[in-house]
Amino acid sequence: MTESRRGRPRTFDRDRALATAVEMFWERGYEATSVGDLTAAMGIRPASLYAAFGDKKALFKEAVAAYQASEPAGFAGAALREERTARDVVARILREAAAIYTDPSHPAGCLIIRSATNVTPKDADIEAFLRDIRNANVDAFTRRFDEAVRAGELPGSTDTRALAQYLATVLQGFSQRAADGATAADLRPVAELALAAWPASPASPAPAP
Numbered sequence: 001m002t003e004s005r006r007g008r009p010r011t012f013d014r015d016r017a018l019a020t021a022v023e024m025f026w027e028r029g030y031e032a033t034s035v036g037d038l039t040a041a042m043g044i045r046p047a048s049l050y051a052a053f054g055d056k057k058a059l060f061k062e063a064v065a066a067y068q069a070s071e072p073a074g075f076a077g078a079a080l081r082e083e084r085t086a087r088d089v090v091a092r093i094l095r096e097a098a099a100i101y102t103d104p105s106h107p108a109g110c111l112i113i114r115s116a117t118n119v120t121p122k123d124a125d126i127e128a129f130l131r132d133i134r135n136a137n138v139d140a141f142t143r144r145f146d147e148a149v150r151a152g153e154l155p156g157s158t159d160t161r162a163l164a165q166y167l168a169t170v171l172q173g174f175s176q177r178a179a180d181g182a183t184a185a186d187l188r189p190v191a192e193l194a195l196a197a198w199p200a201s202p203a204s205p206a207p208a209p
Helices: 014-028 035-042 046-053 056-068 071-082 086-100 121-150 160-179 184-195
Strands: none
Touching (some): 014 056, 035 046, 035 056, 046 056, 056 121, 086 121, 086 184, 121 160
């Protein structure tokens, strides 16, 4: 990724540079990752970063998009698309979060959750950008739980928004605990405890895990 010298065009592997940015923002958060940190890790000069990506905020948003398209970020969306019942969706999300957020092959937790912990007021637009993504996830969970009510999987009295907020809150907690050093073995029992709070169906008690 290093730039060429002696007047030749400065070229680098843009995809590798973006992957480096994803890792750094994921590990350190938005505010604690400086342009100097990024260019040092990429092996380029600031002018090349700006030419390739725009400013730091534009690079961060592109890094978030790359992260969202990656396997470590896509497990919840896959569960929403692929599982037959809402409870199966939640069980898969919780169990996979326990494994993925603690996987040592990449930084701990969730980039979209961790990057927001140290954003300063001058970068309120970044905070809002991340908040909108997280709130969109809550909306997606709510819509799935609304479907479950209509299908008779959940009681008609279920507060589907509160249930979606509950799931999002547990996932954010998982991300922080993973960042604090929790392992998959630590979080798996927590996933089962969270799943035990699932409302009983109208026709029968909640199934066993």
